[in-house]
Amino acid sequence: MAEEHREREMEKIRIELARLSEQLASLAAGGEGPAGAAASDQGGMDWTNIKQTLDDAQVHGEKALKDLAGHIERHPVGSAVTAFGLGFLIARLLGGGRRS
Numbered sequence: 110m111a112e113e114h115r116e117r118e119m120e121k122i123r124i125e126l127a128r129l130s131e132q133l134a135s136l137a138a139g140g141e142g143p144a145g146a147a148a149s150d151q152g153g154m155d156w157t158n159i160k161q162t163l164d165d166a167q168v169h170g171e172k173a174l175k176d177l178a179g180h181i182e183r184h185p186v187g188s189a190v191t192a193f194g195l196g197f198l199i200a201r202l203l204g205g206g207r208r209s
Contacts, residue, residue: 115178115181119171119174119178122170123171126167130160130163133156133160134160136156137156137157137159137160
């Protein structure tokens with residue numbers, strides 16, 4: 110069950126990254142509409158390098174997600190304890206434990 114949920118979330122992230130990549134490619138090509146006009150007006154910007162950087166970030170992000178999923182599968186108890194501990198610390202830091 111948790112595995113299916115994690116896979117669905119990873120797929121949503123992949124789809125969103127692909128959509129953003131397509132939008133950036135459209136801007137780089139001087140796409141139609143105001144966004145395309147803005148991209149064309151930037152003259153000095155190298156949109157090809159920006160798209161390549163975004164693509165590289167997508168690849169690295171997917172790899173990091175796969176690595177994280179593998180770590181969680183190998184160490185489920187430790188991962189759960191770590192997640193709980195981090196959540197607790199963040200809640201305390203944000204004042205979730207204050208009582209008036």
